Amino acid sequence: MKKLVFVFFLILALAAGAAWYFFLTDTVKPEIALSPDSAVAAPKREFTLTLKDAGAGLKNAKVVVTQGDKQITLLDKAYTMPVKAAEEKFTLEPAGLHDGPFTLLATATDRSLANFGAGNTVKLTKNATLDTIPPRxxxxxxxxxxxxxxxxxxxxxxxxxxxxxxxxxxxxxxxxxxxxxxxxxxxxxxxxxxxxxxxxxxxxxxxxxxxxxxxxxxxxxxPRKFRQDRINISDNFLDSKMPQYYNIITDTRDNLEIYLRVNKELRKKNRAKLHDLAMATAPTMLWDKKAFLRLPNAAPKAGFGDHRTYYYNGKEIDQETHLGVDLASLEAAPVPAANSGKVVFTGFFGIYGNAVIIDHGLGLQTLYAHLREIDVKDGQEVKKGQIIAKTGATGLAGGDHLHFGVLVFGHPTSPVEWWDQHWIDDNILNKM
Missing domain, CATH: 2.60.40.10 (Immunoglobulins)
Structure with a gap:
């Protein structure tokens, strides 16, 4: 028994010694970064101090601002427990500085016993100018x-x-x-x-x-009043359409449940993706300033803003809004680019099935959905009227047609306006 106790305390002593040696010989300084890295700053601009220490962990962080004879502490953070990484935020507002140059000094110290127990310290100095005047x-x-x-x-x-x-x-x-x-x-x-x-x-x-x-x-x-529409969902529709989504929704094969999740959850993800794609917009106008083309000889099947209530076996199961115009002519009809621009997306796109999105610059993009065939590639520049695809019935389409959408920074808008040269002249071009 005495031998076991001796071994236990020996192991404990060795571990303590190893820890002491680690803390004593840790000479790696913490990492420190300050953002934003701007030459000017307003009093309310939020700065972020990012700290890391892979060794003994952080002990404290401090930020001091100096302007002339004035020196103010903006941040003084002590970490009671070892911290490997931290983010601290602060503004210049408490310092009461006046417009003009100032200096920020940020420091961070770790918990090591290097430097006779003081730890390793890193410093970061930033010179900038305070600007309190907003743009006119x-x-x-x-x-x-x-x-x-x-x-x-x-x-x-x-x-x-x-x-x-x-x-x-x-x-x-x-x-x-x-x-x-x-x-x-x-x-x-x-x-x-x-x-x-x-x-x-x-x-x-x-x-x-x-x-x-x-x-x-x-x-x-x-203001506008939008049409109310009733959509009946049949078993034939579910059986023919839901297998498209089996590789997206994998935890059930109940077609009605899949449909509800596609119509609600996947629709939201598609909308979020449209916002992301809007960030690829060109900063200049890519279209020809003329009215946008619509699918030739096509009759509208559904309008923008139609509020749809969905029924299954006579029972209401969902509500959504149709955010484009459905156009139908012939099966597999050629689809022209509504105007000149750059293709930013091609492929299967959730509720829209096979789709193409063209950027026309300044945040303006057009969406072509439910396609049978796609004849353009991502990054390709296209001219107004160029055939980019053929109509189809992919996605949640009940039959062969083109879902045509117009988006401004990912926000759906009425395509009808963009088919009207008079509206474009008065509301877009005259503002430039």
């Missing part, structure tokens, strides 16, 4: 008449080069782009599902220091 916005375009589910455009000038600029509608931001004439031009959407009284578009500009400015402009919100 001058809206240049005049009357803005925007229909619910439709698009508006605005042009404006800024007093300085911004970090970002565009139009805010509710919680959504629609970027604007600087054009060759020095003006900023942007498209924005009056969402189909927004109450007209909540539609209050404003120009927003953030300068490189982080100062934010807003500007209002004259606009008229034009």
């Amino acid at each position: 916005i001058d809206v240049l375009s005049l009357a803005h008449n925007v229909r619910q589910g439709g698009v508006g455009a605005v042009s404006f000038q800024l007093s300085e080069e911004p970090e970002s600029a565009g139009v805010v509608v509710g919680d959504d931001f629609f970027p604007a782009f600087k054009q060759e004439n020095g003006k900023y031009f942007g498209l924005f959407v009056f969402p189909y599902n927004m109450d007209p009284k909540d539609f209050v578009p404003r120009v927003k500009a953030v300068d490189k220091a982080g100062n934010t400015a807003y500007a209002t402009f004259r606009y008229q919100a034009i």
Whole structure:
């Protein structure tokens, strides 16, 4: 028994010795980074201090700002337990600085016993300038008449080069782009599902220091009433359509359950992907300023904004909104590009089946869905009227047709506006 106790304490002593040796010989300094890495900053701009230590762990972090004879501590964080990584946020606001140069000094110390127990310390110094003056916005375009589910455009000038600029509608931001004439031009959407009284578009500009400015402009919100539609889901439809999604929804083979998840969950993922694809937009207009083409000799089967209630065996099972125009002519009809642009997506796209998305610049994109055949590739430049595909019945289509959608930064809008040259002239081109 005494021997076992001796062995236990020997192991404990060796472990303690090893730990002591590790802490004593850990000479690797912590890693430290500060973002954003901007030469100017506003008082409310949030900085992030990123810290790492692969050795003994972090002990403390500190940030001090100096301006002239003034020195203020903005962050003083002690870690009671060893921490391998941390992010600390702070602003300059508590320091009460005046416009002009300042210096930030960030330090981090680990828990090692190196340097006679003081630990390893790393320092980061950043020189920058405080700027409290927001950019000045001058809206240049005049009357803005925007229909619910439709698009508006605005042009404006800024007093300085911004970090970002565009139009805010509710919680959504629609970027604007600087054009060759020095003006900023942007498209924005009056969402189909927004109450007209909540539609209050404003120009927003953030300068490189982080100062934010807003500007209002004259606009008229034009409400719309959307059609109500009833869709009956049959077993034949489920049996023929749901196998497309077996490799996406793998935990059930109940076709009705798959349909409900496709129509709800996959639809949301498709919408999110449309927003992601919008980031690939060109900063200039790629289309020819003329009315967009529609599928030739095609009769509309469903309109934009149709509110659909779905029934199965006489029972309501779901509700969704149709966010495009369905056009049908002949089976496997050739599909022309509605206007010139660059292909940013081809392939199977959830509820839309086989699809093509073309970017026309400035956040404007067109969607061609339920295709039987695709004749273009990602990254390909296409001309207006060029045949890009053939109509089909892939995805959730009940028959051969083209689902044609128009998107502005991933937000669905009414395609009908873009088929009207008069509307384009008055509401888009005149604003440039």
